[in-house]
Amino acid sequence: MVNSKYLGRKPIFLLIWSYLNSSQECFFRRYPVKPDRRVFVVKRKKLFSKRQLATGTPKNYFLVIFDFVTYNRIMNWLLISSENIDNENLKQIINERTPDSVIYESSFVSSELDEVLEVLPEITNCVIKHSEDSEPNENLFFLLGYLAGKDIPVYTNNLHLYENFSKFDCISYFNTIEEIEQNIEENYEDLYTNCLRKQSYNYLMEQGMPFTPDSFALNISQENKDICECYLAAGMDVNCRDKDGTPMLNIAARNDKVELIHWLIDNGADINAVSEDRGYTAIMDAVWRGDKEITELLINKGAELNTVCKEGQTMLVLAVGANKTEICKLLADAGADPDIKDSMGMSAYGYAKLFKKQEIIDVLEKYHKE
DSSP: OEEEEEOSSSOEEEEEOOSSOTTSOEEEEEOOOBTTBEEEEEEESOOOOHHHHHHOOOTTOEEEEEOOSSOOOOOEEEEEEOTTOOOHHHHHHHHHHOTTOEEEEEOSOHHHHHHHHHHGGGOSEEEEEOSSOOOOOHHHHHHHHHHHHTTOOEEEOOHHHHHHSTTSTTEEEOSSHHHHHHHHHHTHHHHHHHHHHHHHHHHHHHTTOOSSHHHHHHHHHTTOHHHHHHHHHTTOOTTOBOTTOOBHHHHHHHTTOHHHHHHHHHTTOOTTOOOTTTOOOHHHHHHHTTOHHHHHHHHHTTOOSOOOOTTSOOHHHHHHHTTOHHHHHHHHHHTOOTTOOOTTSOOHHHHHHHTTOHHHHHHHHTTOOO
16 A cells, blocks of 8 residues: 655655565665655665665565655664663654654674664764773774764764764764763754755755855745755855845745745745845835735735835835835835835825826825825
C-alpha cells in the first residue's frame, strides 16, 4: 500500500509499507532531497548506503524514485561510545527536539566503525563518548578527520582525540559526559539552525542557484516559495536588495505575489523599505500598479502612508494620477494625507480638483483641511 501526505511544514514524503510479514522490523529511510530525485527505502534489518542503492536494490526491498516539490531538512546524529556508556539520555534530548532526526550508534570496535563509514556523508552532528582516555583506533581517526574537514560539530570527552584535532573549531572537548549532554541540550536550537543553514546552502549550490540577492529576487518574482524559504534558511537576509537597490518586498509587490508578501513580512521584511530606483515603498509600488488587493494588505500590515518618493509625490498623488478611486478611498480612510504637496506645489486633493476627478474629490473632501 502506498500513501502520500504532508509531514512537517511543507515536504511531501511517500510512505511505503512492506508487503512482507508485518511483524518484521522495518526501517523508513530518507535521503537528502533534491527536486529532481528523492529516494526512500523500506527494508528489514539494515540500512543501505547511497552507493549500495545506486548499484541496485537488494531482494525484498523497495526503491522508489520520484519528483518532489520541496526539500526536507533533517539532523543525522552519530553517537560513538564505549559499550558500558548509556546513550538513552542523549537520544531523549534529540528525539524531544527533533523527532525526525536519524540516530546512528556505534561502539569503538573497528568492525562497527567500518559500517559507520558508509553513512558518514549523511552525518550532521557527532558525539564521541569514552569511559577513559584510551588511544583511538585508526578508523576513528579517519572518521573524525572526515567530519572535521566537513566542519561537522563533534563533541567528545576523549582528551587524546581532541588534542589531535584541536585546530578544528568544530571539535569541542568536555571533561565529562554530563557536560556534553548539558551543552547539547542548552544549545540545541543553534545546532538545528546551523544544520538547516548548511543543508539549505548546499542544496542551492547543487541546483546551480547562486547565493546572491539577485537570485533570491528572481525566485521571489517567479513565486518559487520553497526555494525562497531555502534562501532564508541558508542565511539570506530578508531585507537584502537586488543589484538595483530594490528590496525583496518591492520585488514581490511589483510582480503581484500576494502570498510572498505575507511570507516576507512574517519573516521580518521591512514594510517601509524604500527602493533606490524610484524611491518607492512596497505599498507605493502597489498603488502605482493600481493593485487594490496588495494595497489593502499592506495597509493592514501597518505600512506608512505618507512617504514621499524621489519625485516628491505621495502614494495618494500616485493614486489620483492613476484615477484609482477605490485605492484613494482605502488610503484616505487609513490616514493618508491628501494635502501633502509635491515638488510642484500640488497635493493629491489639488490634482483631483485640477483634473476634475469628481469621484476622487468626493472621497478626499472630508479629509481636506486647506
